Amino acid sequence: DAKTTQPPSMDCAEGRAANLPCNHSTISGNEYVYWYRQIHSQGPQYIIHGLKNNETNEMASLIITEDRKSSTLILPHATLRDTAVYYCIVRPYTGGFKTIFGAGTRLFVKA
């Protein structure tokens, strides 16, 4: 079973920030938080990952709470192309570990 809980859907206005929450209360000390997104008819695409510090890249920012039991993915200026299903996953950092997906959050960006 997936170790994360996400809302099934969210709406966001184009140009505004999209804040996608994720609960992972049973996360282990060696597990990282990864975010992927899946646009219709494509495979999931890596967005960002982090352990305990906030992370930022060209796609998004990741805010992890101090107790690491929850996190938020932030898309600073959402566009229509960001409409997708977003998956929050916890897994060990090193390669070779399987990734268990939940149902994710379906984000609708509206004009």
Next chain:
Amino acid sequence: EAGVAQSPRYKIIEKRQSVAFWCNPISGHATLYWYQQILGQGPKLLIQFQNNGVVDDSQLPKDRFSAERLKGVDSTLKIQPAKLEDSAVYLCASSGPEGSNYGYTFGSGTRLTVV
């Protein structure tokens, strides 16, 4: 770097027929995964290979599904005989060596429709 290649992109078959999917991972990626994604759900792991050995196939319906990765590079997933409930997108993913920090890279998938 080239991505994960999958073929065919789409396949329609009748129930009880057989079908095979092919995946070529990113060069040098030792770990290869097959996922099944039913419409409206997240991907479900079917099987995980490390080089040419199976690491985890606990969710693979072995009475009808089989997979191989003979030379530790490309892989095939077969269904025989297919059932209506096998209609789904079959995704292949690969991951790099220990310490790689981008998780998985997925292919675009094969959409299977069983009629």
